[in-house]
Amino acid sequence: MSNLELGFWSFPVLLLMILARAPIGLAMLICGSGGLWLATGSPNMILAKMKTETFSTFSNYSLSIIPMFLLMGQFATLGGMSSALFRAAEAFLGHRRGGLGMAAIGACAGFGAICGSSLATAATMGQVALPELKRAGWSGGLATATLAAGGTLGILIPPSVVLVLYAILTEQNIAKLFLAAFVPGLLAALFYMIVIRLYLARYPDEAGTVPRAGWAERGRAMMAVWPVLLVFALVVFGIYDGWFTPTEGAAVGAAGTGLIALFSGRLNLTNLRGALRHTASGSGMVFFIILGAAIYNSFLALTQVPQTLSSWVIEAGLPPFGVLAAILLVYLLLGMLMDSLSMILLTIPIFFPMMMSLDFGLTPEEMAIWFGILVLIVVEVGLITPPVGMNLFVLAGLDPDTPVTATYSRAIWFVAADILRVLLLAAFPAIVLFAI
Numbered sequence: 001m002s003n004l005e006l007g008f009w010s011f012p013v014l015l016l017m018i019l020a021r022a023p024i025g026l027a028m029l030i031c032g033s034g035g036l037w038l039a040t041g042s043p044n045m046i047l048a049k050m051k052t053e054t055f056s057t058f059s060n061y062s063l064s065i066i067p068m069f070l071l072m073g074q075f076a077t078l079g080g081m082s083s084a085l086f087r088a089a090e091a092f093l094g095h096r097r098g099g100l101g102m103a104a105i106g107a108c109a110g111f112g113a114i115c116g117s118s119l120a121t122a123a124t125m126g127q128v129a130l131p132e133l134k135r136a137g138w139s140g141g142l143a144t145a146t147l148a149a150g151g152t153l154g155i156l157i158p159p160s161v162v163l164v165l166y167a168i169l170t171e172q173n174i175a176k177l178f179l180a181a182f183v184p185g186l187l188a189a190l191f192y193m194i195v196i197r198l199y200l201a202r203y204p205d206e207a208g209t210v211p212r213a214g215w216a217e218r219g220r221a222m223m224a225v226w227p228v229l230l231v232f233a234l235v236v237f238g239i240y241d242g243w244f245t246p247t248e249g250a251a252v253g254a255a256g257t258g259l260i261a262l263f264s265g266r267l268n269l270t271n272l273r274g275a276l277r278h279t280a281s282g283s284g285m286v287f288f289i290i291l292g293a294a295i296y297n298s299f300l301a302l303t304q305v306p307q308t309l310s311s312w313v314i315e316a317g318l319p320p321f322g323v324l325a326a327i328l329l330v331y332l333l334l335g336m337l338m339d340s341l342s343m344i345l346l347t348i349p350i351f352f353p354m355m356m357s358l359d360f361g362l363t364p365e366e367m368a369i370w371f372g373i374l375v376l377i378v379v380e381v382g383l384i385t386p387p388v389g390m391n392l393f394v395l396a397g398l399d400p401d402t403p404v405t406a407t408y409s410r411a412i413w414f415v416a417a418d419i420l421r422v423l424l425l426a427a428f429p430a431i432v433l434f435a436i
Contacts, residue, residue: 003302003303003304004303004304004305004308006035006038006039006303007035007299007300007302007303007304007305008305010031010035010296010299010300013031014027014028014031014296017030017031023288024289024292024342025285025288025290025291025292025293025342026288026292027292028289028292028293028295028296028342028345028346029291029292029295029296031296031299032049032292032295032296032297032298032299033046033049033050033295033299035296035299035302035303036049036295036298036299036302039299039302039303040302049295049298050295053291053294053295053298054291057287057290057291057294058287058291060168061247062167062168062174062247063168063287063290064247064250065164065174065246065247065250066161066164066165066283066286066287067279067280067282067283068247068250068251068254069115069159069161069164069250069253069254070117070161070278070279070282070283070286071254071258071275071276071279072114072115072250072253072254072257073114073115073117073120074275074278074279075254075257075258075260075261075267075275076111076114076115076228076257076260076261077120077124078261078266078267078271078275079257079260079261079264079266079267080264080266081111081114081225081227081228081257081260082107082111082124082125082127082128083128084221084224084225085106085107085110085111085225085228086103086104086107086125086128086129086132087221087224088107088218088221088222088224088225089102089103089104089107089110090103090210090213090221091213091217091218091221091222092213092218093106094136094209094210094212094213095209095210095211095212095213096209097197097200097204097207097209098193098196098197098199098200098207099209100129100132100133100136100138100207100208100209100210101133101138101142101143101146101193101196101207102193102196103129104125104129104133104146104147104150105146105149105150105153105189105192105193105196106189106193107125107128107129107150108121108122108125108147108150108151108153108154109150109153109157109185109186109189110225110228110229110232111124111125111154112153112154112156112157112185113157113158113159113228113232113236114228114231114232114235114253114257115154117154117155117161118151118152118153118154118155118340118380118383118390118391119151119154119339119390119391119394120154121150121151121152121153121154122147122148122150122151122152122391122394122395123151123394123398125147125150125151126144126147126151126394126395126398126399127398129143130143130144130147130395130398130399132210133146133147133207134399136207136208136209136210137207137208138206138207138208139206139207139406140399140401140402140403140406140407141206141402141403141406141407141409141410142199142203142206142207142410143399143402144392144395144396144398144399144402144406144407144410145384145392145395145407145410145411145413145414146192146196146410146414147395148383148384148389148391148392148394148395148407148414149192149195149384149391149411149414150189150192151383151391151394151395152188152380152381152383152384152391152418153185153188153189155340155376155379155380156181156184156185156188156376156377156380157181157182157185158177158178158179158181158182158185158236159178159235159236159246159249159250159253160178160181160376161286161341162340162341162344162376162379163177163178163181163372163376165290165341165344165345166344166348166372166375166376167372169344169345169348169349169352170348170352170368170372172365172368172369172372173365174239174246175239175240175242175246176240176365176369176436177369177372177373178236178239178240179236179240180369180370180372180373180432180433180436181373181376182236183431183432183434184373184377184421184425184431184432187421187424187425187431188377188380188418188421191417191418191420191421192414194417195413195414195416198413199413227256227260228260230256231253231256231257231260234252234253234256235249235250235252235253235256236249238252286341289341289345290345293342293345293346296346297345297346297349300349300350301349305350306349306350306353306354307353309350309354320358320359320360321360321426323354323355323358324355324358324371324374324426327351327354327355328374328375328378328422328426330347331343331347331375331378331379331382332378332381332382332385333382334347334382335378335379335381335382335383335385335389339390340379340380340382340383343379343382344375344379348375351375352368352371355371356368360429362429362433366429366433366436369432369433369436370425370429370432370433373425373432374422374425374426374432377418377421377422377425378422380418381415381418381422384411384414384415384418385411385415386408386411386412389411392404392407392408392411395407
């Protein structure tokens with residue numbers, strides 16, 4: 001078997017390991033190490049790669065942004081920011097038809113701006129908003145589907161851990177990617193709110209409302225969220241305006257949310273230890289996936305799989321948008337099996353050179369940013385695509401009384417809105433690129 005054939009056969013082996021519930025980082029590490037051994041006929045290459053890749057990967061200063069953003073999310077949860085965001089949105093929207101679900105979507109967008117993780121956003125906001133939705137008469141299926149969709153905003157609304165890794169892999173400007181993701185993130189929240197209204201126009205009995213809040217109550221709710229807005233503005237616009245680097249901005253954000261949690265009276269020594277422990281655990285998981293992907297991608301580079309695929313696309317004469325559609329479809333299918341971080345680390349070294357070889361009428365920087373945002377959105381769609389979207393399972397765990405099929409049937413509406421948004425941004429790149 002040639003090295004090229006070995007590289008292509010590694011893909012089904014990797015997917016089988018994932019389906020067998022092997023941790024994705026371990027699966028990529030085993031496939032990469034085993035592939036290097038078979039390709040070179042010696043274990044020496046594995047030992048050399050483990051030494052060089054481990055040092056070069058984990059000594060990358062840019063990766064220190066990841067534990068800072070994870071710590072920022074931990075402090076945000078401890079400080080009750082998720083609850084404050086939901087209460088503020090509920091005060092203005094809860095009395096309208098579908099308003100409570102729209103409030104949950106808005107709160108997810110706000111929490112995603114200080115969290116950067118889809119699963120964390122879905123889990124945290126699910127704990128806050130799900131009891132309120134069901135208490136107001138929302139059906140379990142619609143409530144869980146709404147919160148699962150809202151959770152996807154965690155990786156799209158900047159700052160985003162996945163977007164940081166994409167920037168590192170493709171050597172792009174993190175600040176520009178954050179800015180480019182801002183409008184698509186707002187569009188996602190808007191489209192989800194429209195979906196709720198359209199769904200309830202057809203099935204009005206599946207949701208209730210809460211009494212209209214007075215202006216005094218609204219004022220108190222808004223006063224409770226201004227620290228969140230301040231931290232978000234400081235981090236994102238501080239990075240873009242050059243006040244500090246992305247890593248420094250993440251540290252400022254972590255310090256800001258930590259102070260908010262401290263002044264709220266919810267941060268004590270025990271909670272601090274728990275936040276640090278969860279941050280260390282999450283960072284270790286992310287870094288292990290990064291190492292596994294680095295070893296596996298080294299094996300793929302040795303077998304010439306990425307170069308062969310790029311050459312095949314060029315020689316086949318496929319239209320650029322046809323290639324883009326095929327790649328986005330692959331992401332949609334992978335999203336049913338893998339988490340967003342693993343997909344980015346596994347596929348970008350293969351698909352990115354392929355896309356950069358095509359002519360979409362954009363500069364290389366514009367092309368890289370536009371493609372990154374499209375990939376991020378489709379990865380996000382995979383998180384709520386039945387039958388195995390990861391956000392759907394998170395919400396199913398929070399509401400065991402609701403049949404998972406009920407969540408699936410409502411989630412399809414949000415998936416349709418996401419696909420429509422992908423088509424819109426693919427047809428009009430200026431929506432993504434106008435601000436950079």
